[in-house]
Amino acid sequence: MTRISLKHAGIRLLVLSTVIAVTCPGWADEKPSADERLQKLLKRFPDADKNKDGKLTREEVQEFRQKRQRPRDASAEPTHANVKYGKHERNVLDFYQAESDTPTPLVIYIHGGGFVGGSKKMNPRLVQNYHNAGMSVAAIHYRFIDGEDILLPEPQRDGARAVQFLRSNTKEWNIDPKRVACYGGSAGAGISMWIGFHDDLAEPDSQDPVERESTRIQAIGTIGGQSTYDPIKIKALVGGRAWEHPSIFKAYGVTTAEEALNPTAEQQKRYDESSAITHLTKDDPALYMIYSEADGPLPANARPGQGIHHPNFGRDLVKKMNELGIENVFVYTGDNKSGASPQAMLEFFQKQFAKVK
Structure with a gap:
């Protein structure tokens, strides 16, 4: 051939x-x-x-x-690249505008990387799929944690600020502000859920017009997302040494297991504020979850951080969301990552957007 x-x-x-x-x-x-x-x-x-x-x-x-045939070059490059949405050098985003005579829904991609790495660069074919469905796409960078000045939940707050910035440009970029979704993997999943579950951070009286915009979104998608970043709860939920992931320690500026598992009242407050599930209430948006990490108990010789994408995080969310009557989809693919369909997540977003009046 x-x-x-x-x-x-x-x-x-x-x-x-x-x-x-x-x-x-x-x-x-x-x-x-x-x-x-x-x-x-x-x-x-x-x-x-x-x-x-x-x-x-x-x-x-x-x-x-x-x-x-392959996506056209028009979808390979952002319509607007590296646009500043905040003061920090990593507060930048790319926007891929779908062609439409009417305002389009918006899907925001938030990359993973343990809050210490990763990139907003998107697969052109994925962008094209969203464009074919009549949706515009944005992809953001956010501040990385440094163990000192930038801790959790600062990256989450950056994600919320990006949502507000994009809403402030709805007329210029032909966005429907009532139809916005966030999705990502790992850290990006945690940020997406935090935005979706957190109370609205809009400040109507702010002198900054961006801060007046709502942070509420209509749908969430996650890949290997963590329901909590509280090391005590991770230890109980997953077991093994998942709670010892280097990013968990760095996220809160702690250096020892003793510090992590015996937080001060102020540190516990930061654990709670940084964890998406802490903010979950019955009026929050629907969630589509994909997990592919090995299931079951972690081995006795597990490495520090092993299991940080464990499906138990998703099961924890399913339990609480079902109790609150919030729509959710849990997909476990085992080790077969190809079983997780980006198209299925896209269709889930379409379903949620269709409910918005």
Whole structure:
């Protein structure tokens, strides 16, 4: 088989015409009739039959081929890049505007990295999928914890500030402020949940117009998210040494297990404020959760931090959200990360946006 590679962000795609040539030998020399060739294509690619009438036209083949090709360059680069939303050098975001005559829903991507690393760079194909669904996309950076001046929940507050900034630009960027979702993995998941569950941080009387905007969102998506960043609760919930993750210590400026597990009243207050589940109330948005880390008890020789994406975090959320009557979806894929579908999360956001009046 001859492969024609189109390189973009590490993606290699097989052009549909190559598949057609292999699947239907004789296409080029026209031995089979046109109808026979189309019938063979229909059996190979039933989704190409757009109107589902059981007959495939050349126009349907052409449209199907175009959809299978790589995203256009327009979705590879942000419409607005590295826009400042706060004072710190990492308070920047990228915005990918969907083409629409009416205001679009907004999905905000928040990267993971243990609050000490990571990037807002997005997969162009994922951006294109959201654009195809009529949604604009933003991706943010936030302050990293340093164990001294920047502790939790400062990254969470940066995420909330980004939501406010984006809402302050709804007219310029054609955003529907009533339809906003946040999602991310690991630390980005924790920030997304914190924004979604926390009481509104809007300050109507602030001299800063951004601070007057609401931080409330309509949907949340997470991948390997932590319901709590309280090391005492993590130890009880997950076991092993997950609570000894280096970022947990750095997040609160502690250096020993003794300090972490015996917090002062002020430190416990910081634990509670930084943990999303602490803020969960019955009026909070629906949540779509994906977990893929190994399930069950952690091994006796577990490393410090092992289990920090354990599905027990999600089960803890399911239990409390069910008690409060909040819609939630828990997806456990085991070690098969490919079982977690970004498209399913996108469709979940669509469902939640459709409820907004």
